[in-house]
Amino acid sequence: MQKQDGDVKNRYLQYALRILLFAAIGLGAAMVILLIAAALISGGVLPLDSAYVCSVVACLCGAFGAGFLTSRAFKNRGLILGVVAGAAFFVLLIIAGLIVYARAWPQTGGVPMFAASLLGGAGGGVALSFIKKK
Numbered sequence: 001m002q003k004q005d006g007d008v009k010n011r012y013l014q015y016a017l018r019i020l021l022f023a024a025i026g027l028g029a030a031m032v033i034l035l036i037a038a039a040l041i042s043g044g045v046l047p048l049d050s051a052y053v054c055s056v057v058a059c060l061c062g063a064f065g066a067g068f069l070t071s072r073a074f075k076n077r078g079l080i081l082g083v084v085a086g087a088a089f090f091v092l093l094i095i096a097g098l099i100v101y102a103r104a105w106p107q108t109g110g111v112p113m114f115a116a117s118l119l120g121g122a123g124g125g126v127a128l129s130f131i132k133k134k
Contacts, residue, residue, distance in 0.1 A: 015074070019081070022069040023088035027096070030062030052109060059113050060120040063089045067124025082125020083118055090117035 037054035040046045046054070066089045067082030074081055093113065 018073055019070055019085050019088050022073070023066045023085055023092050025069060026062035026066030026089050027092050029065050030058040033058035033061055056112050056116050059093065060116040063117040063120030064124040067121035068127055071125040071128040078125035078129050079122055082121040082123070084121070085124070086117045086119070086121020089121060090114055093117065
């Protein structure tokens with residue numbers, strides 16, 4: 001019985017570490033998208049008012065990537081693992097905000113970022129099932 005408990009713990013630890021790894025990869029992708037958006041805004045291609053929309057879109061794309069990679073790695077439970085990857089992405093986003101700005105929850109716009117993270121992760125998890133069907 002002890003051996004089975006250890007196997008279950010190892011499996012869940014493997015799930016958690018991979019989800020955090022893929023959420024960190026998604027966060028890196030979101031940073032690259034934000035860098036491109038910042039260059040477009042400072043170049044005058046995009047108006048300054050579009051900065052917040054660009055940040056939500058970058059959050060959505062990063063969480064989508066995290067959910068897609070997580071679902072691809074485990075090959076089952078795409079929706080659930082995608083939502084968990086989106087939540088992990090949001091937690092990493094909050095930690096990055098604490099490190100850079102010394103506050104955890106933005107006063108304006110925290111809820112859309114949370115929704116974009118969860119929905120992007122879920123979309124990434126479900127997208128893999130659509131790709132497999134074709």
